[in-house]
Amino acid sequence: MSSLLFGAVALATAIAAQSEPWPPRLNEAHDATIAIQSEVFLQVPETVTARRQQEGIAPFVVAATTPKVELAYHDDLGVAAVHRRLWSSWGDICVASDGRVYCGIGDHADDAGGNARCFLYRWDPKTSRLEQVVDMNQVVPRKPGQPAWSKIHAKIDEGADSRIYFSCTLNDGNRASQPQFAWNEQLPGGQLYCYDPATGATTVFANLPPRRVTATSLMDRRRNIWWCNLEAGEGNALWALDLKSKRVVFQSPDGTVAFNRSFALAADGTVYFNGENGIHRASPADGRIEPTKSAFRDSPGMRCATRESADGWIYGSTHKTSELFRYSPAKDQLELLGPNWLTGEYTTVMILSPDERFLYYLPGAHGKASTYGTPVIQYEIATGRRKVLAFLAEAVEQACGYVPGGTYGAKLSADGATLYVNFNGHAADAIRPEHMRPNGFGLCAFAAIHIPPSERAAPSASKD
Numbered sequence: 001m002s003s004l005l006f007g008a009v010a011l012a013t014a015i016a017a018q019s020e021p022w023p024p025r026l027n028e029a030h031d032a033t034i035a036i037q038s039e040v041f042l043q044v045p046e047t048v049t050a051r052r053q054q055e056g057i058a059p060f061v062v063a064a065t066t067p068k069v070e071l072a073y074h075d076d077l078g079v080a081a082v083h084r085r086l087w088s089s090w091g092d093i094c095v096a097s098d099g100r101v102y103c104g105i106g107d108h109a110d111d112a113g114g115n116a117r118c119f120l121y122r123w124d125p126k127t128s129r130l131e132q133v134v135d136m137n138q139v140v141p142r143k144p145g146q147p148a149w150s151k152i153h154a155k156i157d158e159g160a161d162s163r164i165y166f167s168c169t170l171n172d173g174n175r176a177s178q179p180q181f182a183w184n185e186q187l188p189g190g191q192l193y194c195y196d197p198a199t200g201a202t203t204v205f206a207n208l209p210p211r212r213v214t215a216t217s218l219m220d221r222r223r224n225i226w227w228c229n230l231e232a233g234e235g236n237a238l239w240a241l242d243l244k245s246k247r248v249v250f251q252s253p254d255g256t257v258a259f260n261r262s263f264a265l266a267a268d269g270t271v272y273f274n275g276e277n278g279i280h281r282a283s284p285a286d287g288r289i290e291p292t293k294s295a296f297r298d299s300p301g302m303r304c305a306t307r308e309s310a311d312g313w314i315y316g317s318t319h320k321t322s323e324l325f326r327y328s329p330a331k332d333q334l335e336l337l338g339p340n341w342l343t344g345e346y347t348t349v350m351i352l353s354p355d356e357r358f359l360y361y362l363p364g365a366h367g368k369a370s371t372y373g374t375p376v377i378q379y380e381i382a383t384g385r386r387k388v389l390a391f392l393a394e395a396v397e398q399a400c401g402y403v404p405g406g407t408y409g410a411k412l413s414a415d416g417a418t419l420y421v422n423f424n425g426h427a428a429d430a431i432r433p434e435h436m437r438p439n440g441f442g443l444c445a446f447a448a449i450h451i452p453p454s455e456r457a458a459p460s461a462s463k464d
Contacts, residue, residue: 022082023073023443024431027400033072033128036399041066041390045373048391051342058339060377060386065452067376067390071400072130074105074121074444082433084109084117088441089422090215092349093409094156094164096197100124102133102164103409103422105444106151111170112180114142116150118168120195120202123420123446125413130446134195136168139202145182153408154228157219159243164195165205165219165226173213176232183211190214192226192241206246208239216261223269225249225284229260236260238273238282238289250284261348264305264314266329272314274301279327279334294327294334306352306359315359315381317347322363324379337384341377345369348408354416357381357458362407367424367440369393369406376419376449389419389455392447401428404447405440416456419449 026034042062044052051057077087086108093103106118120134136149149168156166167190170176176189183189190213194205208214214228224244230237235255242249256275257263263273271282278295279302282288296302296318302325305316313326322344324337340347345363352359359379362369369375373391380387392404402425409422423445426432436442 020080020082022077023075024401024427026071026073029072029400031127031129032075033070033130034400035068035070035128036395037066037068038395038399039066040395040398041069041392043391043394044388045391045394048342048372048375056339057342058344058386060341060388063378063387063389063452063455065454067452067455068450069390069392069396070128070448070450071396071402072123072128072446073402074119074130074132074446076119076132077107078117083435085436086439086441087444088151088424089444090151090153090408091166092155093411093420093422094158095411095413095420096158096164097162098197099126099413100197101411101420101446102156102166102195103446104152104156104166105422106149106168108150108171108441111147111150114144114146114148116148118149118151120152120156120164120166121446123448125418125448128448133200134193134202139193139204140187140191143184143186146184146187147181153215154217155219156409157217157226158221159194159219159226160221160224161243162197164197165192165243166195167192167208167214167217167228169213169215169231173215173231176213177211181211205243206241209233214239216263218263218265218271220265220269223284225269227263227265227271229257229263229273230254231260238263238271240284250282250287252282252289256280256289259300259319261319262302262304262316264302264316264327265307266314267308267312268329270329272305272327272329281329292332294332296321296325296334297336299323303346304348304350304361306350309352309356311356315352316350317361322346324359341375341386342372345372349410351410351412351419353412353456354414358416358456360410360412360419362410362421365406365408365424367405370403370425370440374404374406376421378451378455387455389451390449397428401431402426402443402445403428403440404445417451417453419451421447421449423447
């Protein structure tokens with residue numbers, strides 16, 4: 001092939017890549033959002049039916065009333081977005097006090113080389129519209145040799161000032177201290193960012209310690225303290241920042257934290273985390289760190305945890321064993337409540353309902369949820385009943401060609417009527433580009449799942 005012809009082919013390929021739309025268009029979408037209400041939501045998939053009677057399977061019922069699901073893709077992904085195969089979402093989302101919802105995605109691309117993309121979005125329930133509000137490459141302008149953020153893995157939270165706080169990270173935050181990441185004065189490592197909904201501006205609020213990043217955070221809104229786990233040191237460390245004074249109010253020695261993907265906040269401001277051989281606690285009031293008497297059997301610890309309930313319990317799911325648990329900080333009492341779904345599936349986020357009657361969660365976070373129908377679970381605390389509000393996978397794929405593969409971010413509306421979920425997933429094979437196969441990622445979507453009042457009533461109607 002002549003150099004002239006080769007150049008023409010390369011140019012044509014580049015133009016085609018730039019013009020090929022990604023995400024794909026939603027079928028019959030209005031303002032890029034589709035509403036789905038299907039009886040298929042209530043049909044138990046064959047893959048689940050085949051396992052349902054096996055020994056050790058956690059029993060469940062199926063809701064009687066079909067929910068309405070609104071779904072939108074994250075768009076405005078930049079030039080040639082279709083060729084960034086790992087569009088994905090790794091962190092928890094935020095319902096702000098005005099009811100709007102914030103979530104993030106990234107492309108998991110060349111972070112060290114500075115060629116990665118990371119965005120923050122906002123869902124408005126009044127208009128049913130998802131819009132991009134932050135492009136991190138605009139917040140932290142590119143410089144030669146400077147890394148670029150490829151995902152938001154830590155939580156997105158609203159502070160006491162009603163502004164939105166979040167931190168970005170790399171494909172693997174444990175590598176942040178390696179020499180290929182050329183940190184500089186503009187970007188010395190992980191940073192805490194602040195988005196102001198009133199102005200639309202995003203600023204660098206604070207720097208984390210140099211060459212450290214975080215994938216795990218927690219907001220103590222009552223005390224206006226932002227907690228995180230510092231990665232890329234000589235082991236993991238807890239770190240806390242007072243958002244009013246911008247003063248570091250807690251930092252543990254490296255190696256204090258064992259399994260670092262979750263910690264919990266008690267009502268009195270004490271943080272409970274996975275330490276060596278069990279649950280440990282840290283107090284910002286006196287800087288004390290100490291082990292509790294409680295430990296998870298056969299598990300490195302909690303993978304997700306709720307707020308503390310009015311009667312003194314923190315609920316969650318364990319890592320590896322995927323068991324539901326509850327823990328009482330006051331009594332230092334840990335109780336295991338059985339598999340979260342079937343024999344237990346990887347679950348990264350759990351929500352306690354405002355009335356504290358239910359837990360909500362979606363098992364199968366890491367791209368595998370569709371293999372058992374992408375169930376949405378409502379766990380009734382008083383009875384231990386697991387109820388599937390919807391099996392999303394088949395109905396959503398039928399409606400718009402999207403396969404919801406799992407989530408790291410879910411929250412309830414203030415009235416407990418709507419469950420918001422930021423999904424990882426992929427396009428159905430009929431429209432999925434070959435280079436995006438066979439993994440379960442590449443197309444992110446946001447869903448508003450409207451829970452029927454009858455399914456939140458006491459007692460709720462259900463069927464086998």
